[in-house]
Amino acid sequence: MNNKKRMKSAITIAASIGLAASLMGCTSSTRTERVDDHHGSLKLGVANENAGSNETAAPAAPRKNTWGVYSPSLGDGETMARMAFPTGDIRTSAILLHQVMPGEVTRGADFDFSYHVTNLTESPLQNVLVALNSKSNLEITSSEPRANTGGGDMVWALGDFAPKETKVIRMVGNAGKVGQASDCITVSYNNYLCATLNVVEPALALTKTATERTLKCDEIVIRYVVKNTGTGSAGGVTISDTLPEGLAMANGSRNVSIPVGALASGESKTYEVKATASKTGTFKSPASASADNGLEAAASATTTVVVAPELAITSKCSEEQFLGRNMTFGYTLTNSGTGEAQSTTASATIPAGSTLVRASEGGRVQGNRVVWDFGTLAKGADRDFSITVKASETGSYSSSATANASCAESVSDTCTSGVKGIPAVLLEVVDITDPVEVGGQTTYVITVTNQGSAKDTNVRIVATLPGEQAYVGSTGTTAATVAGQKISFSPVGTLAVGAQASWRITVRADGAGDVRFRLEMTSDNLTSPVIETEATNLYE
Numbered sequence: 001m002n003n004k005k006r007m008k009s010a011i012t013i014a015a016s017i018g019l020a021a022s023l024m025g026c027t028s029s030t031r032t033e034r035v036d037d038h039h040g041s042l043k044l045g046v047a048n049e050n051a052g053s054n055e056t057a058a059p060a061a062p063r064k065n066t067w068g069v070y071s072p073s074l075g076d077g078e079t080m081a082r083m084a085f086p087t088g089d090i091r092t093s094a095i096l097l098h099q100v101m102p103g104e105v106t107r108g109a110d111f112d113f114s115y116h117v118t119n120l121t122e123s124p125l126q127n128v129l130v131a132l133n134s135k136s137n138l139e140i141t142s143s144e145p146r147a148n149t150g151g152g153d154m155v156w157a158l159g160d161f162a163p164k165e166t167k168v169i170r171m172v173g174n175a176g177k178v179g180q181a182s183d184c185i186t187v188s189y190n191n192y193l194c195a196t197l198n199v200v201e202p203a204l205a206l207t208k209t210a211t212e213r214t215l216k217c218d219e220i221v222i223r224y225v226v227k228n229t230g231t232g233s234a235g236g237v238t239i240s241d242t243l244p245e246g247l248a249m250a251n252g253s254r255n256v257s258i259p260v261g262a263l264a265s266g267e268s269k270t271y272e273v274k275a276t277a278s279k280t281g282t283f284k285s286p287a288s289a290s291a292d293n294g295l296e297a298a299a300s301a302t303t304t305v306v307v308a309p310e311l312a313i314t315s316k317c318s319e320e321q322f323l324g325r326n327m328t329f330g331y332t333l334t335n336s337g338t339g340e341a342q343s344t345t346a347s348a349t350i351p352a353g354s355t356l357v358r359a360s361e362g363g364r365v366q367g368n369r370v371v372w373d374f375g376t377l378a379k380g381a382d383r384d385f386s387i388t389v390k391a392s393e394t395g396s397y398s399s400s401a402t403a404n405a406s407c408a409e410s411v412s413d414t415c416t417s418g419v420k421g422i423p424a425v426l427l428e429v430v431d432i433t434d435p436v437e438v439g440g441q442t443t444y445v446i447t448v449t450n451q452g453s454a455k456d457t458n459v460r461i462v463a464t465l466p467g468e469q470a471y472v473g474s475t476g477t478t479a480a481t482v483a484g485q486k487i488s489f490s491p492v493g494t495l496a497v498g499a500q501a502s503w504r505i506t507v508r509a510d511g512a513g514d515v516r517f518r519l520e521m522t523s524d525n526l527t528s529p530v531i532e533t534e535a536t537n538l539y540e
Contacts, residue, residue, distance in 0.1 A: 068164075069090055069096060069118065069120065070096070070116070070118045070164075070166045071098070072098050072100050072114070072116045072168075074100060077102055077103045077104060078100055078101065078102055078103065079100070079101050079102070079103045080098055080099065080100050081098070081099045081101075082096060082097060082098045082099070083096075083097050084096050084097075084120070085097060085186075085187050085188075090120060093120055094119070094120055094121050094125060094189065095117060095118065095119065095120060095125070095128070095187050095189060096117075096118040096120050097115065097116070097117055097118075097130070097185065097187045098115070098116035098117075098118075099113070099114075099115055099116075099183075099185065100113060100114045100115075100116065101113040105175055105181070107175055107176065107177065107178050108174065108175075108176060109174070110141060110172050110173070110174050111172070111173055111174070111175075112170065112171070112172055112173075113171055113173055114168050114169060114170045114171065115130055115156075115168070115169040115171075115185060116166060116167075116168050116169075117130060117158060117161075117166065117167050117168075117169070117187060118164070118165070118166040119161035119162065119163060119164055119165050119166075120164075121163060121164075122163045122164070123163055124160055124161065124162055124163065124191075125160065125161040125189045125191060126159075126160045126189060126190060126191050126192055127157075127159070127160070127189060127190040127191075128157075128158040128159065128160070128161055128167075128187065128188070128189045129155055129156065129157055129158070129187065129188050129189070130155070130156040130158060130169060130185055130186075130187050131153060131154070131155045131156075131185060131186050131187075131188070132147070132153065132154040132155070132183060132184075132185050133184045133185060133186050134183065134184045135181075135182065135183040135184070136180070136181060136182045136183070137175050137176060137177050137179060137180065137181040137182070138173050138174075138175055138181045138182065138183050139173060139174045139175075139176065140154065140171050140172070140173050141172045141173065141174055142171065142172045143156070143169060143170065143171040143172075144169070144170045144171075145158075145169065156169050161189075198231075198232070200230070200231040200232025200233075200265070201230045201231055201232065202228050202230040202231065202232045202233060202234035202263075202265065202291070202293075202295060203228065203229045203230030203234075203295065203297075204226065204227070204228065204229070204230075204234060204237065204263075204289050204290075204291055204295050204296065204297035205226070205227045205229045205297055206224065206225070206226050206227075206239065206287060206288065206289040206297040206298065206299040207224070207225045207299055208222065208223070208224050208225075208241070208286070208287040208299035208300070208301075208302050209222075209223045209302060210222045210223070210302040210303075210304050211304055212303065212304060212305065213304070213305045213306075213307065214277075214304065214305075214306060214307075215306075215307060215308060215309075215339050215406075215407040216277050216279070216280055216306050216307065216308035216339075216407060217276075217308070217406070217407035218276075218407070219274045219275070219276055220247065220274065220275045220276065220277065220304055220306075221272060221273075221274055222241075222243075222256075222272065222273045222274070222275060222302070223270065223271070223272050224239050224241070224258065224270070224271045224272075224273070224287060224299070225268055225269070225270045226239055226260055226263070226268065226269055226271075226289045226297070227263070227266075227267070227268035227269075228263035228264060228265055228266065228267055228268070229266075230265065231265050232265055233262050233263065233264050233265065234262065234263045234291040234292070234295055235261075235262045235291060235292040236261070236262075236290075236291050236292040237259075237260035237261060237262065237263050237289060237290070237291040237295075238257065238258065238259055238260060238289065238290050238291070239256070239257070239258040239260060239271065239287065239288075239289050240255075240256065240257055240258075240287065240288050240289070240290070241255075241256035241273075241285060241286075241287040241288070242254055242255055242256070242285060243255075243256065243275055243283075243285055244283045244284060244285045246277055246278050246279045246281060246283060246306075247275045247276070247277055247278075247283050247285075247304075248275060248276065248278070249273060249274065249275050250274065250276075256273055256287070258271050258273075260289075263291075277304075277306040279306070280306050280307055280308045280337075280338055280339075281305075281306060282303060282304070282305050282306075283303070283304045283305075283306065284301045284302065284303050284304075285301055285302065286298060286299055286300060286301040286302075287299040307337070307338040307339030307379075308337050308338060308339050308407055308408065309335050309337040309338075309339050309340060309341030309342075309377070309379070309405055309406075309407060309408040310335065310336050310337030310338075310408060310409075311333060311334070311335060311336075311337075311341060311344075311377075311403050311404075311405055311408050311409070311410075311411045312333075312334045312336050312411060313331055313332070313333055313334075313346075313401055313402075313403055313411050313412065313413040314331070314332045314334075314413065315329065315330065315331050315332075315401060315413045315414070315415035316330045316331070316332075316415065317329045317330065317399070317415040317416070317417045318417050319417060319418060320417065320418040320419070320420055321391075321417055321418070321419050321420070322419070322420060322421065322422060322453070323391060323393065323394050323419050323420065323421045323422075323453040323454070324390075324453060325390075326357050326388050326389065326390050327354070327388065327389055327390070327391060327397065327417050327419070328386055328387070328388045329348060329351075329386060329387050329388075329389070329399040329401075329415050329417070330384065330385075330386040330415075331346070331348060331384070331385050331386060331401045331413065331415070332382055332383070332384050333346050333374070333377070333382060333383045333384075333385070333403045334380075334381075334382040335377040335378065335379060335380065335381055335382070335405075335408075336380070337379065337408065338379060339379060339407070340376055340377065340378050340379055341376065341377040341405035341406070341407075341408050342375075342376050342405060342406040342407070343375070343376075343405060343406045344373075344374040344375060344376065344377045344383075344403065344404070344405040344406075345371065345372065345373055345374065345403065345404050345405070346371070346372045346374065346383070346385055346401060346402065346403040346404075347366075347369045347370060347371045347372070347401065347402050347403075348363075348369060348370050348385065348386075348387050348399050348400070348401040349368055349369045349398075349399050349400045349401075350365075350368050350369060350370065350387065350389060350399070351389055351391075351397035351398055351399050352368075352397075353391060353392050353393065353395065353397065354389035354390060354391045354392065354397055355389060355390050355392070356370070356387060356388075356389055357388040357389055357390055358387075358388045359385075359386070359387050359388075360372075360384065360385045360386045360387070362374075362385075363385060363387070370387050372385050377405065385401075387399060391419040393419070394418075394419045394420050394421045394453070394454060395418070395419055396416055396417075396418050396419075397416065397417050397418075397419060398414055398415065398416040398417075399414070399415055400412055400413070400414040401413055401414075401415075420454055421452055421453030421454025421455070421497060422452045422453050422454055423450060423452040423453075423454045423455065423456035423495075423523070423525040423526075424450065424451040424452030424453075425448055425449070425450050425451070425452070425456050425459060425495065425521065425523060425525075425526070425530070426447075426448070426449040426450075426451050427446075427447075427448055427461075427519060427521045427530050427532045428446070428447045428448075428449070428532070429444055429445065429446050429447075429517065429519050429532050429533075429534045430444070430445050430534060431443070431444050431445075431517065431534050431536050432444075432445065434535075434536050434537060435536070435537035435538065435539050436509045436536060436537070436538050436539075437509065437538075437539060437540070438509045438510065438511060438512055438538060438539065438540045439508070439509060439510075440508070440509055441472060441506055441507065441508050441509070442506075442507060442509070442536060443504055443505065443506045443507075444463070444504070444505045444506075444507070444517050444534060445502065445503075445504055446461060446463070446476070446502060446503040446504070446505065446519060447500060447501075447502045448461065448492070448495065448500065448501045448502070448521065449498075449499075449500045450495045450496060450497055450498060450499050450500075451498075452497060453497060454497065454525070455494055455495060455496045455497060455499075456494075456495045456523045456524065456525045456526075457493060457494050457495070457523065457524045457525070458491045458492070458493065458522075458523055458524045459491060459492040459495050459501060459521065459522075459523045460488075460489070460490075460491040460492075460521065460522045460523070461488075461489045461503060461519060461520075461521055462486060462487070462488045462489070462519070462520045463486070463487040463488075463489075463505055463517070463518070463519050463520075464485055464486050464487075464517075464518040464519075464520070465485040465486075465487070465507055465517065466485075466513075466515035466516060466517065466518075467485070467511070468509060468510055468511040468512070468513045468515045468538050469485075469507040469508065469509060469510060469515065469517075469536075469538070470507060470508045470510050471485075471487060471505070471507060472506040472507055472508050473505075473506050474487060474489075474503060474504060474505045474506065475503065475504045476489065476501070476502055476503025476504055477489075477492055477501040477502060477503060478490035478491065478492060478501070478503070480503070480505075487505055489503055495523075509538040511538065512538050512539050512540045513538050514535065514536075514537055514538075515535070515536050515537075515538055516533045516534070516535055516536075517533060517534040517535075517536060518531070518532075518533050519531070519532040519533070519534075520532075
């Protein structure tokens with residue numbers, strides 16, 4: 001608003017609150033006091049305590065009345081008029097206005113006069129305006145400060161007044177006609193009741209971090225940091241997140257909701273959530289924060305790679321081995337998973353009925369098993385381990401291997417090897433009487449012994465007598481069948497290791513000669529018959 005408009009507004013306000021002609025200070029009567037300063041002193045002084053009166057008095061020094069109100073000192077021949085605004089009573093008014101003029105002037109000659117404006121209160125006054133409402137036979141040729149004269153009115157904008165402050169308007173006037181000259185002025189002020197409040201704008205910022213790579217059995221730590229980056233407090237702050245499928249908190253839920261409450265300007269709070277993975281893979285999820293009055297913030301998605309070791313065992317051993325030879329059970333342990341296998345161990349049992357000959361490097365015996373500590377097995381790495389044993393007898397022998405690692409499922413495999421023996425059947429025959437006189441008898445003792453490491457089955461003996469002998473009789477493990485000169489014994493079903501079978505055949509010498517008693521032995525394990533003969537001398 002420009003000064004002219006402000007003045008007009010102030011005058012209008014003054015009129016609206018009753019500052020009309022009855023409150024105007026008019027120089028229609030005189031009171032004179034002598035002062036050394038021709039223009040009027042700004043010292044505190046005493047005037048008539050009755051507002052609106054016109055007085056003249058002999059020169060006097062400035063003085064204070066009961067309320068300590070300013071009063072200008074008058075020079076020779078000067079008069080003073082005053083009025084208290086807005087009530088007319090100094091005790092209940094805000095501004096005291098004095099006009100100081102000469103008591104008498106010469107027509108057409110310039111003269112000095114002044115307006116004195118005093119703040120009666122203990123508080124500041126704002127936008128104080130002095131307005132010349134009317135004048136008669138008086139022309140104002142200059143003033144200090146200068147007046148605003150828009151629209152034909154003269155208004156002095158004196159600005160703000162400190163408590164008890166006085167300001168003086170000094171003017172030069174001229175009366176053009178003989179008679180009386182006068183002016184009427186009014187004063188107004190426009191105090192403002194001001195209040196201030198802070199205008200704030202809270203703002204949210206949210207960051208989310210999470211474990212970048214972890215084993216499936218380890219916890220994933222998710223950290224949220226929410227901050228009020230604006231001004232003023234942010235209320236009702238909440239952090240929200242939905243974990244991707246495959247991740248969950250300890251309570252099984254994937255929904256994260258953290259009530260933060262209020263955040264002061266610049267304040268931040270940090271929260272941690274722990275989750276576990278039910279499977280391996282790459283997991284991503286963003287997060288968000290919200291607050292009262294629609295405040296929102298988003299955090300970029302974090303990426304967590306979940307890996308896990310996966311163990312596998314393969315075995316290798318001979319399907320069958322001869323008794324007396326060493327057997328080796330070999331195993332290969334492989335980590336075929338996506339993560340390293342930590343604290344990896346493996347063990348292999350020593351087959352019952354066997355004796356440990358040796359174990360591969362690093363193996364140590366614990367009871368009936370051999371144990372290896374492999375430490376960390378990288379992704380795709382493998383380890384070989386084995387045991388070598390010796391069986392005490394034929395049969396089936398099995399060794400089971402088991403492997404374990406941190407964050408990996410236990411795996412096992414079994415390898416079985418058969419131990420077989422070698423049948424070694426010895427055929428022996430001896431004649432009890434040799435030489436034999438014709439007409440006499442002799443007995444052949446037949447013995448079959450399994451000297452090998454495996455049983456033999458269906459051991460069959462067939463004896464053939466020379467023409468000079470005749471069959472008399474036989475005894476033994478199995479019964480005989482005679483067909484002419486051939487004696488066949490029923491087969492021995494099983495001849496265990498170290499076992500024997502024996503027979504006796506008694507013959508008669510029917511003629512002289514150097515003869516041969518012939519035996520033929522067959523069995524399931526013999527690929528060709530075993531032939532044995534016994535020489536006997538028959539004489540007359």
